[in-house]
Amino acid sequence: MYTKEIQREMVGFKLNGKPRKGYVEPRLLLSDFLRHELGTLSVHVGCEHGVCGACTILVDGKSVRSCLMLAVQAQGSHVETAESLASVDEMSDLQQAFRRHHALQCGFCTAGILMSCVDFLVCEPDPTEEQVRDMLSGHLCRCTGYTGIVRAVLDVANERKIKLENKNFV
Amino acid sequence: MKPASFDYACPTSKREVLATLSEHGQDARIIAGGQSLMAILNMRMTQPKLLIDINRIEELSYIKLKKSYLAVGACIRQTELLSWKGLGEAVPMLSLVMPWIGHVQTRNRGTVCGSLAHADPSSELPLCLITLGGKLVLESTKGRRVLTAEEFFQGVLTTACRADELVTEVRFPLGQANTSYRFNEIAMRHGDFAIISLAAVVGVNEVRLGVGGVADRPVVRNFTVDTELATTLNKMAWSLNAQDDTQASAAYRRQLVRELGLRLIIEGY
Numbered sequence: 001m002y003t004k005e006i007q008r009e010m011v012g013f014k015l016n017g018k019p020r021k022g023y024v025e026p027r028l029l030l031s032d033f034l035r036h037e038l039g040t041l042s043v044h045v046g047c048e049h050g051v052c053g054a055c056t057i058l059v060d061g062k063s064v065r066s067c068l069m070l071a072v073q074a075q076g077s078h079v080e081t082a083e084s085l086a087s088v089d090e091m092s093d094l095q096q097a098f099r100r101h102h103a104l105q106c107g108f109c110t111a112g113i114l115m116s117c118v119d120f121l122v123c124e125p126d127p128t129e130e131q132v133r134d135m136l137s138g139h140l141c142r143c144t145g146y147t148g149i150v151r152a153v154l155d156v157a158n159e160r161k162i163k164l165e166n167k168n169f170v
Numbered sequence: 171m172k173p174a175s176f177d178y179a180c181p182t183s184k185r186e187v188l189a190t191l192s193e194h195g196q197d198a199r200i201i202a203g204g205q206s207l208m209a210i211l212n213m214r215m216t217q218p219k220l221l222i223d224i225n226r227i228e229e230l231s232y233i234k235l236k237k238s239y240l241a242v243g244a245c246i247r248q249t250e251l252l253s254w255k256g257l258g259e260a261v262p263m264l265s266l267v268m269p270w271i272g273h274v275q276t277r278n279r280g281t282v283c284g285s286l287a288h289a290d291p292s293s294e295l296p297l298c299l300i301t302l303g304g305k306l307v308l309e310s311t312k313g314r315r316v317l318t319a320e321e322f323f324q325g326v327l328t329t330a331c332r333a334d335e336l337v338t339e340v341r342f343p344l345g346q347a348n349t350s351y352r353f354n355e356i357a358m359r360h361g362d363f364a365i366i367s368l369a370a371v372v373g374v375n376e377v378r379l380g381v382g383g384v385a386d387r388p389v390v391r392n393f394t395v396d397t398e399l400a401t402t403l404n405k406m407a408w409s410l411n412a413q414d415d416t417q418a419s420a421a422y423r424r425q426l427v428r429e430l431g432l433r434l435i436i437e438g439y
Binding site: 001002003004006009025026027029032048049050053056059063064065067068069072073116119120135137 | 171172173174175176177178179180181204205208209212213221223225249269272273274275276278279359360361
C-alpha cells in the first residue's frame with residue numbers, strides 16, 4: 001500500500017465493538033480521528049507527544065497513546081475508549097471505585113487513566129501499591145495527587161478478587 | 171502540534187521495505203512503534219517525505235534463542251520481550267533494564283529495535299546493548315551487515331545505519347555463569363529521560379561498566395576491580411565530556427558516575 005500525502009485512505013476498525021470507517025490523510029493522528037471524525041469525546045488530547053497520557057486508549061486490548069499512532073495504522077484493529085466501560089444505566093466497577101475514592105476532580109486525565117487501568121488489571125489482577133503507582137507514572141493528574149486513584153484501583157482489584165472467590169465457592 | 175504531511179507506505183514483506191528504502195533513501199523514515207518518532211513528527215522536528223510502516227511485516231516479529239545470543243526481530247515490542255518467558259535466564263540484564271524504559275503504555279507499542287535505531291544517548295536499550303557487547307543486523311537491497319553496538323552508535327540520534335538500510339535484528343549476548351548484571355538510573359521521575367544510567371557486567375575480578383545519558387552516546391569501559399577503582403572511575407567520569415543542561419550540571423553528572431559507579435560495582439545496586 002502506498003498513499004500520497006494528499007490522498008485519503010479508507011480506514012476501518014472496530015470501535016468499542018462496532019465497525020466504523022472513514023477516510024483519512026496519512027498524517028492524521030488516531031486521537032484526532034477518534035475525537036473529530038468518530039465523535040469519541042472521551043479521547044482527551046493533552047500534550048500530543050506521549051507524556052501526559054490523557055489520550056490513552058486500548059488497541060487490541062493493550063493500553064497505548066492514541067496521539068502517537070496514525071489513524072491509518074489502526075486499520076483492522078479493535079479500538080476501545082472510555083465510552084466502552086459503562087452500560088446504559090450503570091457505571092463499571094472501576095468507574096464506581098473512582099467515584100467512591102474521589103479519584104478524579106476535573107476529569108481531564110480520567111478517561112486515559114481508566115483505559116490504562118482496564119489493561120493493567122487484566123495483566124495484574126492482584127497488584128501491589130507499587131505496581132499501581134508504576135502504571136500510573138504514565139499519566140499526569142494535577143488535581144488528585146494520585147492517592148485517591150491508587151486507592152480506587154486497589155479497591156476494585158480486591159473487589160473483583162472477592163467476587164471471583166465467592167463464585168468459585170458456590 | 172500535528173505532523174507535516176508525508177506519503178505513507180505500508181509494505182507487508184521485508185523485500186518490499188528494502189526496495190522502497192533504496193528508492194527513496196534520505197527522504198524516507200521507518201516507523202515501527204513510533205514512540206519516539208511520532209513525538210518528534212508531531213513537534214515537526216523531523217519532516218520526512220515518506221513514512222514506511224513496518225508494523226505489518228510478520229517475518230520481522232520473532233524472538234529466537236541462539237547458542238550465544240538472543241535474536242530479537244525489528245517488530246518485537248518492548249512489552250513482548252519483557253514478558254517473554256525465560257528472559258531472566260537468557261539475558262538477565264534485559265529483565266533489569268526494560269522496566270525502566272518509558273512507561274507501560276509506551277512499552278506496549280515501542281519496539282526494541284526502534285529504540286536502538288533512534289539512538290537517544292539517555293535511553294536504556296542502547297546502553298544495555300553496548301555494555302553486553304551485542305550486535306545489530308542491518309539489511310539493504312545490496313546485502314546485510316552485522317555491526318557491533320560500539321560501531322553502530324555514533325552520536326546523538328546518529329547511527330551507522332545508512333539511508334537505504336533497515337535494522338532488522340538485534341542480538342543480545344546470553345548471560346554468563348559467575349557473572350552478575352547490574353543496572354541503576356537517576357531521572358527526575360521514573361520513566362523520564364535519564365540524567366544518568368549505569369549498567370555493569372561484574373565478573374570475578376574484572377568489570378565492564380557502561381554509562382548512558384552523559385556523553386553523546388553510551389560509553390563502555392573495561393577495568394579490573396582493585397584498590398585503584400575510585401581513581402579509574404574518576405578518570406572515566408572526566409573522559410565523558412559531560413555537559414550542563416536544564417536537568418543537571420556537568421559536575422553533578424561526573425559525581426554520579428563516581429558515586430553510583432562505585433556503589434554498583436562494590437555493593438551491587
